[in-house]
Amino acid sequence: MTGANATMSRRMLVVAVLALAVGLLTQVFALDLAYPQTLSVTVWSSAEDPGVDPDWSGWEAVPSAPVPLTAQQIATPLGGGSTPSLAVQTVHTDGDLVVRVSWSDTTEDNSTARTELFADAVAVQFPADPRSSVPAICMGQADAAVNIWHWRADSQAGAPALPELGDGYVDRYADTSETYYPATASGNPFASDAAVQSLIAGSFGTLTPMDEQTVVGEGRHTGDEWAVVLRRAFAAPSTEHPQFEVGQDIDVAFAVWDGSSDERNGVKSVSQFVRFSISEATIDGQSDSVAAARSLAPNTTVGYIVVGLISGVVLALLLVALIWFGFVIKAFVDND
Numbered sequence: 338m339t340g341a342n343a344t345m346s347r348r349m350l351v352v353a354v355l356a357l358a359v360g361l362l363t364q365v366f367a368l369d370l371a372y373p374q375t376l377s378v379t380v381w382s383s384a385e386d387p388g389v390d391p392d393w394s395g396w397e398a399v400p401s402a403p404v405p406l407t408a409q410q411i412a413t414p415l416g417g418g419s420t421p422s423l424a425v426q427t428v429h430t431d432g433d434l435v436v437r438v439s440w441s442d443t444t445e446d447n448s449t450a451r452t453e454l455f456a457d458a459v460a461v462q463f464p465a466d467p468r469s470s471v472p473a474i475c476m477g478q479a480d481a482a483v484n485i486w487h488w489r490a491d492s493q494a495g496a497p498a499l500p501e502l503g504d505g506y507v508d509r510y511a512d513t514s515e516t517y518y519p520a521t522a523s524g525n526p527f528a529s530d531a532a533v534q535s536l537i538a539g540s541f542g543t544l545t546p547m548d549e550q551t552v553v554g555e556g557r558h559t560g561d562e563w564a565v566v567l568r569r570a571f572a573a574p575s576t577e578h579p580q581f582e583v584g585q586d587i588d589v590a591f592a593v594w595d596g597s598s599d600e601r602n603g604v605k606s607v608s609q610f611v612r613f614s615i616s617e618a619t620i621d622g623q624s625d626s627v628a629a630a631r632s633l634a635p636n637t638t639v640g641y642i643v644v645g646l647i648s649g650v651v652l653a654l655l656l657v658a659l660i661w662f663g664f665v666i667k668a669f670v671d672n673d
Contacts, residue, residue: 376404376611378402379400380427380428380616381429382619383395383620384430384619387435387566389435389555389567390555391557399426400426401425403423406421409592409603409607412541416603417594417595418606422440423438423459424439424440425438425591433568434570437564437565438564439565440563441561443561444457444597445490446595446597447493448494454596455597456489457489457563458487458488458490458596459593460487461567463579465477465483465577465579466481466482476538476540476544478540484547484579485535486534486536487535489532490558492532492534493555495530531550532556534546534547547578549574549578551578552567554566581615583615585615588610588612589613590610593606
C-alpha cells in the first residue's frame, strides 16, 4: 500500500470511528438530533357539548397544543407574521368536530367600515379529500383542493349602524332595503352576516365559497387574546368537504390576520400542516387531574433553566468523548 493510500485509509477509519462514537453517545444519553416535523393534536371525545362557546368550562381540561406561525412568503402579496403562534384545542361530541384556537392580540379589530381598517381573522384549512397527500400549504393545488373555515371579526360584528336622521350626512343610505345594499342583493358572500365561511381552493386565485355553508363559529376577545371556536358535523355535506370519523388522522393548517398590523389577503401569519388524531378517548371528568398536574408542574422559567443545564452537560460530555476518541485514533495512526 502506498503512503497516500495508507493516509486515506487512516482518515476513513477515523471518520468511521467518530461517527460510531457519536451514534453510541446519542443512544446512551437519549439525544434526539432530529425532531419530528409533524405535530399531532388529539381530538378528544366529550360527552358534554361545548356548543361554539370559547369560554366553555370544559376547555380547561383539554390539552392545548402550541402551533408556530410565520409570515406568508409563498405568494404575493407577501408578509404578515405579526402573530408568532396560536394554541389549538379540539374535541368531538355528538358527531361534530369542535376546534378552539386562541392567540395573543391586544387590539380588537372588528370593523372594516373605512378603507384603512382591516379585521382580525383566523382560518383552519383541511385537505378537501382527507385521503389525499398533503396539498400545497397555501390554497392547495389543482389535483388536491383544500377546504378552509374562515372566521372574521367584522363579519361576526355585523355591518355598522346607519346614521340617524338629521345627522348632517350627505347622500347617506336612506334605509336598510336591498336597493341600498347591492352586494347583499346580488348574493355577494362577503356581504353575508355569517361569522364563518366555508371555502374551497384548488390553487391561487380559485378561492370560492362552498354551496353548503355548514360550519358555525364564534369568537371572543378578552383582554389581550382572541379565542375562536369553529364547528362542523363529521358527515361531509358534499364531496368537496372532508369527511371526519373516529380513528382518523387528518392534516390541518392555520392562518391568522391581525387587522391592526394591516394584515389582509396574503399578508398573514401561517403554520405548516399539523395532524388531528380523532380519538375515542374521553376528556370528560379529567378537569381535576389536569388542574392537579398544573399545580405540581414546575415554574416554566425554572424548567427551561434545568433543561438548558442538562443539555449543556450532555453536550460537554459528548465533546470530551469526541476529543478522547480523537486522541485514541491519533495515537493509533501515529503508531501504525
